[in-house]
Amino acid sequence: MDIYTCIAKRRDTRHFTNEPVPEEILNKAIMAAHHGPSVGLTEPWRFVRVKSEEKREQIKNLFTKASKEAEKSVIEPKTKEKYKSLKLEAILDAPIGLAIFCDHGVLDDFTIGTIGNANTLEWSCACAIQNMWLSLTAEGFGAGWVSIMDYEAFADILEIPKNWKPLGYFCIGKPATDYDGEPMLQNENWKKRSKKPLIIEV
Amino acid sequence: MDIYTCIAKRRDTRHFTNEPVPEEILNKAIMAAHHGPSVGLTEPWRFVRVKSEEKREQIKNLFTKASKEAEKSVIEPKTKEKYKSLKLEAILDAPIGLAIFCDHGVLDDFTIGTIGNANTLEWSCACAIQNMWLSLTAEGFGAGWVSIMDYEAFADILEIPKNWKPLGYFCIGKPATDYDGEPMLQNENWKKRSKKPLIIEV
Numbered sequence: 127m128d129i130y131t132c133i134a135k136r137r138d139t140r141h142f143t144n145e146p147v148p149e150e151i152l153n154k155a156i157m158a159a160h161h162g163p164s165v166g167l168t169e170p171w172r173f174v175r176v177k178s179e180e181k182r183e184q185i186k187n188l189f190t191k192a193s194k195e196a197e198k199s200v201i202e203p204k205t206k207e208k209y210k211s212l213k214l215e216a217i218l219d220a221p222i223g224l225a226i227f228c229d230h231g232v233l234d235d236f237t238i239g240t241i242g243n244a245n246t247l248e249w250s251c252a253c254a255i256q257n258m259w260l261s262l263t264a265e266g267f268g269a270g271w272v273s274i275m276d277y278e279a280f281a282d283i284l285e286i287p288k289n290w291k292p293l294g295y296f297c298i299g300k301p302a303t304d305y306d307g308e309p310m311l312q313n314e315n316w317k318k319r320s321k322k323p324l325i326i327e328v
Numbered sequence: 329m330d331i332y333t334c335i336a337k338r339r340d341t342r343h344f345t346n347e348p349v350p351e352e353i354l355n356k357a358i359m360a361a362h363h364g365p366s367v368g369l370t371e372p373w374r375f376v377r378v379k380s381e382e383k384r385e386q387i388k389n390l391f392t393k394a395s396k397e398a399e400k401s402v403i404e405p406k407t408k409e410k411y412k413s414l415k416l417e418a419i420l421d422a423p424i425g426l427a428i429f430c431d432h433g434v435l436d437d438f439t440i441g442t443i444g445n446a447n448t449l450e451w452s453c454a455c456a457i458q459n460m461w462l463s464l465t466a467e468g469f470g471a472g473w474v475s476i477m478d479y480e481a482f483a484d485i486l487e488i489p490k491n492w493k494p495l496g497y498f499c500i501g502k503p504a505t506d507y508d509g510e511p512m513l514q515n516e517n518w519k520k521r522s523k524k525p526l527i528i529e530v
Contacts, residue, residue, distance in 0.1 A: 129334045129466045133363050133459050160525040161335050162458065165475060167513040167520075173527040181530055196443050205438070214440065229526075236407070238416065238513070239475045241398050242482075242496075245450060246475050249495060252454035256364065257335050259455075260462075264331045273367060273441045273448050280444075284530055293451060294444075311369040311440070318369075323362040324431075325375040328383055328486055 127264040136259055138310060139268035140213045142220045142299035151265050152222060152298070158261035162254030165246040166238035170230070171254045174284050176223040176295075184283045185295055186217040188275040196274065212314060215272045220297035225280070226255060227290040251293050258296075268301040329466040338461055340512060341470035342415045344422045344501035353467050354424060354500065360463035364456030367448040368440035372432070373456045376486050378425040378497075386485045387497055388419040390477040398476065414516060417474045422499035427482070428457060429492040453495050460498075470503040 127135075156173055164170060176182055193214065200206040217223065228251040233240060240246050259269050272295040281292050305313040312319055329337075358375055366372060378384055395416065402408040419425060430453040435442060442448050461471050474497040483494050507515040514521055 127331050129329050129331050129462055130360065132331045133360050133462070136363075136365070138365050156525055156527060158332065158335050161338075163338070163340050163461070163473065165473075167511055167518070169522055169525070171525060173525060175527060175529045178530055192443060196438075196440075200438050209438075209440075212440075236398075236402050236411075238398075238411075238414075238518075239473075241394060242475045242477050243479050243494075245447065246496075248447060249450065249454035249457075252451035253458040253461075255451075256455040256458040259365070260331055260335070271365065271367075271441075273444045275444050277444050286528075292445075294448075309369055316369070316440070320371055323358055323371070323373060323375060325358060325377060326488075327377045328380055 132260050132264050135304070136263040137268060137301065137305055139270045139301045140216050140297070140310060141302040142216050142297065143302045145221070145300040147222050147267055147299055151262070151267055154265065155258045155261040159254035159258035162250065162257045164250040165240055168232040168237055168247060168250065170228050170232045170247045171251045172227040172229050172290055174225040174227065174286060176225055176284070181283055182217055182223055185275070185280065188279055189215050189217060189272060192275045208316060212316065214274060216270055216297040216299070217272065217295065220270070220299040222298040224296045224298055225284055226251065226293045226296060227286060228293060229290050231287065231289040248291070248293065255293065262298065267299065270297040272297065334462050334466050337506070338465040339470060339503065339507055341472045341503045342418050342499070342512060343504040344418050344499065345504045346423070347502040349424050349469055349501055353464070353469055356467065357460045357463040361456040361460035364452065364459045366452040367442055370434040370439055370449060370452065372430050372434045372449045373453045374429040374431050374492055376427040376429065376488060378427055378486070383485055384419055384425055387477070387482065390481055391417050391419060391474060394477045410518060414518065416476060418472055418499040418501070419474065419497065422472070422501040424500040426498045426500055427486055428453065428495045428498060429488060430495060431492050433489065433491040450493070450495065457495065464500065469501065472499040474499065
């Protein structure tokens with residue numbers, strides 16, 4: 127698929143069909159991620175595929191708890207109702223669940239490019255995630271990034287090394303909708319995209 | 329260009345020709361960035377094009393200072409020599425300089441998806457950057473991400489709003505080399521890519 131078509135079609139998907147995701151599609155997407163840029167060639171991305179139903183349920187519970195907490199900060203009743211109506215995850219219904227981490231342990235030695243800002247490692251992981259997302263889109267599949275949860279509790283559930291910091295949980299599968307070709311939050315009248323990015327010159 | 333070809337060809341480029349970058353190429357790349365995913369549809373990315381030679385020189389000085397500082401932490405003499413020989417930026421020679429920021433001011437209202445980790449905003453910006461990078465690659469151009477500098481001093485030079493946090497300075501132009509189709513740091517024998525990413529199952 128052409129790069130621009132792919133960029134335009136990529137959606138944060140929360141509605142999936144039951145169709146399974148072939149192993150080669152997942153592997154291709156993870157290899158696309160692995161071809162992302164990484165600061166100092168650290169390749170700090172780590173992938174944890176969550177097959178355990180028990181762990182998925184624990185993750186779903188984390189989401190539910192955090193989302194209810196978030197709800198409290200919404201004052202306006204109409205906005206609160208709208209927020210409650212939004213489907214913001216597909217943890218139990220997406221065929222594949224993938225947790226992605228940034229391994230801060232790669233910083234043990236001298237690492238080029240990480241002195242200005244230690245977040246550079248996480249930015250590398252985010253770039254890799256975008257590659258993965260584009261690959262899934264090109265293959266007719268999709269992903270939804272779940273970030274509404276207690277990140278420390280999330281890491282605890284997955285029993286990963288201490289210096290792996292989570293970027294989120296990804297629900298992966300065949301999209302049941304393309305949200306009319308726009309972001310779901312716009313399609314649901316939650317918020318509108320801006321027509322142009324803000325660019326200034328100095 | 330096909331998405332996989334584009335992902336494979338994208339390089340962190342520090343060697344550019346003098347060829348100017350057409351305005352429409354830069355605009356297309358920034359619009360590709362603007363089609364990135366953003367947490368809660370916040371679109372927190374901000375672009376500052378640095379045309380001022382004076383400011384470019386100030387940024388170059390920041391790099392030089394930070395890089396010399398980094399050098400001190402390299403103990404092994406051969407590694408130190410190697411580090412000193414690497415070209416890690418093209419601030420004064422790339423035809424376009426673009427600083428990219430994350431506007432944390434978008435968090436003023438209730439924002440979906442940002443309660444678990446405030447870094448989600450920056451991750452959105454990194455995904456946008458990857459889109460920009462892929463677009464430039466598809467058009468036969470390239471970018472190099474400079475992160476070796478004092479980030480606070482960098483923001484000060486550009487006189488941007490207080491809640492804009494920099495992700496880095498991007499040197500954009502026509503690549504003078506493709507580093508034999510591998511990351512420059514590998515091509516320079518600094519470090520090798522790993523053949524496969526680390527995936528575990530739970």
